[in-house]
Amino acid sequence: MTEIDVKIDALVPAWLNLPDIGEMLGIEVTRVRQLVKEGQLIAVRRGENRVLMVPAAFISEGKVVKGLVGTLTLLRDDGFSDEEMIEWLFTADPTLPGTPAEALSENRGTEVKRRAQALAV
Numbered sequence: 001m002t003e004i005d006v007k008i009d010a011l012v013p014a015w016l017n018l019p020d021i022g023e024m025l026g027i028e029v030t031r032v033r034q035l036v037k038e039g040q041l042i043a044v045r046r047g048e049n050r051v052l053m054v055p056a057a058f059i060s061e062g063k064v065v066k067g068l069v070g071t072l073t074l075l076r077d078d079g080f081s082d083e084e085m086i087e088w089l090f091t092a093d094p095t096l097p098g099t100p101a102e103a104l105s106e107n108r109g110t111e112v113k114r115r116a117q118a119l120a121v
Contacts, residue, residue, distance in 0.1 A: 008083055009046060011090035014056035018043065024059050040069045042082045055086065057101045067109020071100070074116040088116075 021041075022029040036043040036054070041064065043052040058065055075085045089101040093115065096103045100112045 005083060008087045008090075011087060012055045012057070015046060015053040016056045016059065017051055017053050021054055021059055024062060025064070026062065035064070039072055039076060040064060042072065042085055044082060044086065055090070055101065057090075057105055060105055065104045066107060067104045067112060071104065071109065071112050071116050074113060075119070078116070078120045088119075 016024070018032045018036075019029050022032045025032070032041070035041045036052070041054050041058055043054050045051065046053045058068055071089075072085060075088065080088065089104075090099050092099050093103075095115070096108070096111060098106075100115065103109070103112045
């Protein structure tokens with residue numbers, strides 16, 4: 001869990017703190033911390049108080065967005081840091097179109113994973 005760069009922070013339209021995520025997912029905040037520790041979510045420290053926060057786009061309809069966990073695993077295997085993963089997920093890709101995070105929320109995870117795999121080549 002790192003403190004996020006201002007440029008990358010600006011790419012993410014909205015953030016959620018861990019208690020809010022717990023409420024949205026219907027789980028305890030300790031379980032949310034476990035999801036972060038297991039690499040199923042990315043949390044970074046933001047703001048004056050350096051609060052752990054997760055991009056809001058990672059949660060939809062009371063669940064972690066479908067395809068996110070697999071994509072994070074691929075990016076981590078490619079050697080990406082948490083910050084680099086957030087930057088990649090929230091940077092527009094004209095071939096998608098949109099950002100990989102938007103594509104995941106639109107259930108286009110296969111396309112996103114294909115692009116993540118291509119990064120390793």
